[in-house]
Amino acid sequence: MEQEKYDIQKEEGSFRYWFYSEGPKGKILKAVQFQYTPEWGRNVFNLAFGDWDESTGWLDDRAISNNGDHLKVLHSVAEAVQEFINLWPDAIIYVVGNTPSRTRLYQMGIASYWREISRDFQIWGLLGEEWEPFRKGVNYKEFLIFKKIK
Amino acid sequence: MKTKKKDDTSAYKIHRVKPGSKLDKMMANDPVLIRKREEAIESLRRNPPPEWILKRMRGED
Numbered sequence: 001m002e003q004e005k006y007d008i009q010k011e012e013g014s015f016r017y018w019f020y021s022e023g024p025k026g027k028i029l030k031a032v033q034f035q036y037t038p039e040w041g042r043n044v045f046n047l048a049f050g051d052w053d054e055s056t057g058w059l060d061d062r063a064i065s066n067n068g069d070h071l072k073v074l075h076s077v078a079e080a081v082q083e084f085i086n087l088w089p090d091a092i093i094y095v096v097g098n099t100p101s102r103t104r105l106y107q108m109g110i111a112s113y114w115r116e117i118s119r120d121f122q123i124w125g126l127l128g129e130e131w132e133p134f135r136k137g138v139n140y141k142e143f144l145i146f147k148k149i150k
Numbered sequence: 151m152k153t154k155k156k157d158d159t160s161a162y163k164i165h166r167v168k169p170g171s172k173l174d175k176m177m178a179n180d181p182v183l184i185r186k187r188e189e190a191i192e193s194l195r196r197n198p199p200p201e202w203i204l205k206r207m208r209g210e211d
Contacts, residue, residue: 035190037190040190043207043208048183048186058182092206094194
């Protein structure tokens, strides 16, 4: 079944994607930023996600919108990840939430999207101090996402 | 792919950031992005992934 998600927009000449969350709290602009992290290699990007504060031009990754659409938001973030990796097929994306509950939300998003993304992508999770291939139902602290070599 | 072209919506025009613009420079100083980047570097140092993934990270595979 096709997962429900928002239309995302890529910003020209950058590694940013935008979409609007729509719900009881109104329209909230969300941003997904892929930060180049060459300290760990030329293919490494760090995912930053949150509400976009237009007054400062900064991301707010601690905002809790409660807009009643968290799965749709997560699927939209996953869509941005897919699009980004399709543009940068060698990219390895590091993902961690700013709190354990936010990381679990990411985990829910991956799990609910698993059938679609596992065809083309590998996801590894950090469990304790060891990385392992993602398994549903396991609580990981961090994630690495990259395209499968076929 | 549902990415919209730049003239599809006014929303795009509002949020488009020109390279080198004031907003672009503000984003370069975004404390959240700076913090997240530092956290990622430190976390991967503490718990590095398997060597074959490290090689992919470095583009050596």
